[in-house]
Amino acid sequence: MARLLAAFAVALACVAGMGVAFAAPTEAFALSTNKATARPNEDGGDGVIGGIETRLTWEGTVGGDEEVSSVTLELADGGNFDGSTTRVTVLDGLTRIDIDSEVSTDGNLLKVKFADPIPANSLLRIVVEGMTFPAAGGEQVVSGSYETSGGESHALDDSNAIDTISNTPLQQAVAWLDANPAVQAWNSNRFLGMFLKPQLILTSLSSLFPGWVLCLGIVCAAYPFAILLGLAFSLMKLSRHKIVRAIAITYINLLRGTPLFLQIYIAFFGLPMVGINISNNLLGICVMAINSSAYLAEIFRAGIQSIPQGQYEAAASIGMSRMQTMFSIILPQTVRRVIPTVTSDFITSYKDTSLLSSVGVMELMMFAKNATSVSGNITPYVTAAIFYLIITLPLIKVVGIIERRIERSERGAGPRPVAGQDAGSATDELEAAGASHAEAIERTGLGAGTLEPAFAEEGGVADVR
Amino acid sequence: MCARKASANVVAKAVEPALPAEEAAARAYAHDRDLTSHHFSLDEHPIVRIEHLNKTFDGHTQVLRDVNLDVWPGEVVVVLGPSGSGKSTMLRCINLLETPTAGHILLKDKELTGLSASELSKLRQDIGMVFQGFNLFPHLTAKENVMIGQTKVLKKSKEEAEAEAIKQLTDVGLADRADFKPAQLSGGQQQRVAIARAVAMHPDVMLFDEPTSALDPELVRGVLDVMRDLAENSGMTMIVVTHEMGFAREVADRVVFMEGGVVVEQGKPDDVFDHPQNERTAAFLGNIE
Ligand SMILES: Nc1ncnc2c1ncn2[C@@H]1O[C@H](COP(=O)(O)OP(=O)(O)O)[C@@H](O)[C@H]1O
Ligand SMILES: [Mg+2]
Numbered sequence: 129m130a131r132l133l134a135a136f137a138v139a140l141a142c143v144a145g146m147g148v149a150f151a152a153p154t155e156a157f158a159l160s161t162n163k164a165t166a167r168p169n170e171d172g173g174d175g176v177i178g179g180i181e182t183r184l185t186w187e188g189t190v191g192g193d194e195e196v197s198s199v200t201l202e203l204a205d206g207g208n209f210d211g212s213t214t215r216v217t218v219l220d221g222l223t224r225i226d227i228d229s230e231v232s233t234d235g236n237l238l239k240v241k242f243a244d245p246i247p248a249n250s251l252l253r254i255v256v257e258g259m260t261f262p263a264a265g266g267e268q269v270v271s272g273s274y275e276t277s278g279g280e281s282h283a284l285d286d287s288n289a290i291d292t293i294s295n296t297p298l299q300q301a302v303a304w305l306d307a308n309p310a311v312q313a314w315n316s317n318r319f320l321g322m323f324l325k326p327q328l329i330l331t332s333l334s335s336l337f338p339g340w341v342l343c344l345g346i347v348c349a350a351y352p353f354a355i356l357l358g359l360a361f362s363l364m365k366l367s368r369h370k371i372v373r374a375i376a377i378t379y380i381n382l383l384r385g386t387p388l389f390l391q392i393y394i395a396f397f398g399l400p401m402v403g404i405n406i407s408n409n410l411l412g413i414c415v416m417a418i419n420s421s422a423y424l425a426e427i428f429r430a431g432i433q434s435i436p437q438g439q440y441e442a443a444a445s446i447g448m449s450r451m452q453t454m455f456s457i458i459l460p461q462t463v464r465r466v467i468p469t470v471t472s473d474f475i476t477s478y479k480d481t482s483l484l485s486s487v488g489v490m491e492l493m494m495f496a497k498n499a500t501s502v503s504g505n506i507t508p509y510v511t512a513a514i515f516y517l518i519i520t521l522p523l524i525k526v527v528g529i530i531e532r533r534i535e536r537s538e539r540g541a542g543p544r545p546v547a548g549q550d551a552g553s554a555t556d557e558l559e560a561a562g563a564s565h566a567e568a569i570e571r572t573g574l575g576a577g578t579l580e581p582a583f584a585e586e587g588g589v590a591d592v593r
Numbered sequence: 594m595c596a597r598k599a600s601a602n603v604v605a606k607a608v609e610p611a612l613p614a615e616e617a618a619a620r621a622y623a624h625d626r627d628l629t630s631h632h633f634s635l636d637e638h639p640i641v642r643i644e645h646l647n648k649t650f651d652g653h654t655q656v657l658r659d660v661n662l663d664v665w666p667g668e669v670v671v672v673l674g675p676s677g678s679g680k681s682t683m684l685r686c687i688n689l690l691e692t693p694t695a696g697h698i699l700l701k702d703k704e705l706t707g708l709s710a711s712e713l714s715k716l717r718q719d720i721g722m723v724f725q726g727f728n729l730f731p732h733l734t735a736k737e738n739v740m741i742g743q744t745k746v747l748k749k750s751k752e753e754a755e756a757e758a759i760k761q762l763t764d765v766g767l768a769d770r771a772d773f774k775p776a777q778l779s780g781g782q783q784q785r786v787a788i789a790r791a792v793a794m795h796p797d798v799m800l801f802d803e804p805t806s807a808l809d810p811e812l813v814r815g816v817l818d819v820m821r822d823l824a825e826n827s828g829m830t831m832i833v834v835t836h837e838m839g840f841a842r843e844v845a846d847r848v849v850f851m852e853g854g855v856v857v858e859q860g861k862p863d864d865v866f867d868h869p870q871n872e873r874t875a876a877f878l879g880n881i882e
Contacts, residue, residue, distance in 0.1 A: 436728075438724060438726055438728035439728060439730065441690050441722075441724065441728060442722075442724065442728035442729070442730070442787075443730075444688075444690060444714065444717055445690070445717060445720070445721065445722035445791070446718060446741075446742035446746060446790065446791065446794055447714055447715060447716075447717045447718025447719075447742065447746040447794065448741075448742070448745055448746055449710075449711060449714045450710065452745050452746075456745055457730055457741075460732050461730075461731065461732050464732065
């Protein structure tokens with residue numbers, strides 16, 4: 129818009145110049161502002177940060193009947209030209225005119241005084257290296273004034289607005305790192321500078337943060353549904369009714385037998401085709417929930433079957449119904465047994481949200497990809513790894529602790545009753561369930577891995593006597 | 594809900610219909626009068642009736658062949674026999690954990706065979722069972738193990754259930770272990786909790802399937818004492834499968850000897866132990882003693 133106005137102004141100035149015989153001198157158009165731009169100074173980004181040195185380029189056109197003897201550029205309060213170096217270029221058409229100029233600065237003012245007035249219709253370019261915009265950020269316009277050879281002083285048009293970012297402590301820290309010799313030495317190592325550039329780690333930690341939050345949000349929103357769905361399908365798979373069982377087996381095998389990557393594509397590209405438009409994040413949650421539910425169903429099923437038959441018989445012998453037995457006796461024990469496997473599955477699901485970047489969900493990988501393509505540096509990916517590990521490492525530790533505790537409580541105290549021997553083999557089966565999931569997931573990114581269910585047929589546990 | 598074998602709604606193929614209650618009682622009276630030291634009268638009815646019980650596994654392994662047994666209220670029946678003779682299977686048929694292939698199980702003259710799963714689960718609360726492997730619920734404390742049947746099946750309030758649980762645990766000498774998890778108890782203690790859990794339902798009859806076989810020898814005594822107390826002081830009707838000959842001799846009203854899925858011999862403990870009529874019984878007892 130501003131640029132359009134400027135062009136319009138130039139056009140008007142030309143018209144005014146040609147119509148000089150008829151029109152009174154229109155001083156307002158004697159030096160018009162074409163544009164002002166600033167060089168990005170954000171590490172790993174393309175923003176212009178206030179309070180940190182950058183380069184301002186200002187261009188204006190001298191009107192048809194005027195000569196300009198000096199120009200003063202003015203920034204908003206807080207902007208600073210002091211200590212900058214300025215290059216002034218005057219072009220008449222395509223030829224460069226050599227005119228000496230004297231530059232003086234005073235805080236947010238920069239004055240260029242020409243030895244000889246610059247001629248009418250010439251193009252003036254002022255490039256100020258090492259200036260700073262106000263640290264507060266926001267839209268910056270360059271204003272100012274000029275003097276004509278006749279000694280008249282006029283205000284300059286405001287330039288187009290330049291978007292600037294406020295200078296946060298983070299930016300200051302980056303600036304400090306930039307200036308630090310140790311960091312410079314670190315970055316001069318090819319490997320360290322490419323994978324572990326401190327400035328980029330710092331800025332990526334902040335710029336990837338929203339992606340990380342979305343990752344967590346998606347998996348945390350999806351998981352409760354995955355657990356409920358998984359539980360429902362595990363019970364269906366253990367049903368006495370053949371059709372119910374067949375439905376559950378089909379659901380579980382289809383989802384376990386195809387890559388998550390493919391499922392994401394089918395959902396994200398397929399649903400819009402049939403007119404179903406769900407927001408990316410919500411659809412991401414749905415796909416993750418459905419995918420996880422199939423694995424959880426198998427984990428729960430194996431967990432339920434790992435409970436010794438004697439528990440069912442004891443419950444039946446005091447008159448408990450099938451339902452009561454399931455919900456008061458079997459599932460509470462199952463929950464404790466499957467916590468490690470389910471936690472591992474949660475870790476896998478959390479990592480797998482990265483696949484959603486392929487369909488435009490703004491999660492961690494997406495931000496990391498962008499930051500890397502802007503900076504041409506791998507450090508944002510390494511930073512993404514840090515974000516994944518923040519969650520996964522503690523959880524891996526937790527899994528280990530719980531596993532050891534269960535081991536102790538099940539095998540530790542007292543003589544082992546004979547019936548308890550059933551639990552040993554069943555627990556192995558449970559571990560197999562977890563292992564096959566991990567394996568399946570590993571393959572999702574690469575392509576279809578056919579999965580053979582690693583489970584004994586139903587009743588395998590029940591029949592141990 | 595789950596594809597386990599406890600499904601019991603398969604109607605047993607009746608060899609012949611169960612006898613009418615009066616006729617069965619009269620027959621049992623005549624049959625059992627001299628076989629048990631338990632005293633019962635002509636106007637009583639057996640509490641458990643096993644008629645022509647047959648059980649075949651996998652369509653060909655016949656484990657029980659035409660077993661007939663009546664158990665009187667307050668009677669203690671000890672079942673002896675070599676391993677694999679079908680003692681456990683018979684016991685499990687009584688509360689339908691195993692579905693009889695043919696024959697009838699009656700509790701207080703009410704036929705259990707052929708009932709639907711939900712009717713059956715109601716009647717099972719009247720038949721307590723103590724397992725060789727205890728089968729306590731490992732996620733619950735001793736007290737909660739005893740309480741859960743009270744609250745879930747008998748629908749008692751938590752306070753009532755807790756009071757009952759404490760009483761039963763006191764009776765088996767474990768009041769101080771009420772808040773322990775099964776894993777924190779010795780095998781003998783676990784088995785006593787299991788007995789308390791069954792007794793707390795106030796069943797009509799208690800089934801014990803080798804309750805001391807999984808125990809270290811020094812822990813057997815405590816469990817047997819609890820069972821003896823139950824028989825002698827509570828007048829509980831009990832069917833006990835065990836290899837504890839001392840217990841059989843001292844506590845049993847009747848000893849039943851099984852082999853190859855048939856009841857070979859039964860009678861008063863002293864008669865069976867001292868003058869076995871059947872040579873297989875004699876051989877078995879000779880081996881044991
Ligand atoms: N669920 C089953 N399936 C197949 N055979 C079984 C099953 N349960 C028991 N049996 C068989 O029935 C026979 C009797 O077993 P059981 O009643 O446990 O004997 P006991 O308790 O007298 O040692 C054994 O030969 C055993 O192998
Ligand atoms: Mg047995």
